[in-house]
Amino acid sequence: NERTFLAIKPDGVQRHLIGEIIRHFEKKGFKLVGMKLMQASEDLLKEHYIALCDRPFYSHLVEYMRSGPIAAMVWQGLDVVKMARTMIGETNPADSRPGTIRGDFCIEVSKNVIHGSDSIESARREISLWFHTDKLTCWAESTEHWIYE
Ligand code: GTP
Ligand code: MG
Numbered sequence: 001n002e003r004t005f006l007a008i009k010p011d012g013v014q015r016h017l018i019g020e021i022i023r024h025f026e027k028k029g030f031k032l033v034g035m036k037l038m039q040a041s042e043d044l045l046k047e048h049y050i051a052l053c054d055r056p057f058y059s060h061l062v063e064y065m066r067s068g069p070i071a072a073m074v075w076q077g078l079d080v081v082k083m084a085r086t087m088i089g090e091t092n093p094a095d096s097r098p099g100t101i102r103g104d105f106c107i108e109v110s111k112n113v114i115h116g117s118d119s120i121e122s123a124r125r126e127i128s129l130w131f132h133t134d135k136l137t138c139w140a141e142s143t144e145h146w147i148y149e
Helices: 010-014 018-028 042-048 058-066 080-088 101-105 120-130
Strands: 003-008 031-038 070-076 114-116
Touching: 003 018, 003 080, 003 120, 010 018, 010 058, 010 070, 018 031, 018 070, 018 080, 018 101, 042 058, 042 120, 070 080, 080 101, 080 114
Parallel strands: none
Antiparallel strands: 003 070, 003 114, 031 070
């Protein structure tokens, strides 16, 4: 079963969007299998965004992500990596459609509320970076038969 790493960024936590964002993925039918509120270290964030280390905004990005607690989560479900990205919207909220998380809840690219893994390989890497994978919770949802054929 496919898994993705989602993180509500410090602006999303400060703006009290945790409940609403979690609700979005719950209503969709995805299953929450891991969750923690944490202040991420500089090392973790640099590693998390290592692919962007050459970008001019890299250090600003790491400081933004260090500016407060993050709600780190692992979600599971069919095609969850791609579908979560669709639900999140584009990197720049200005390009994100209404109905997406970034389209509805934020304005600037440097304060875009949520992170989502961009591929199955990234999801694997990010989940093992942020979580002890053996501590993720495997549970049977009573509604599964009403969501999947
Ligand atoms: P994540 O889910 O956070 O990984 O975003 P993304 O996959 O939609 O975009 P990407 O991985 O390319 O960039 C990571 C994050 O860097 C973005 O979510 C933004 O917060 C930030 N970022 C991207 N482009 C810019 C930029 O041009 N300026 C600034 N200040 N931040 C940017
Ligand atoms: Mg990304």
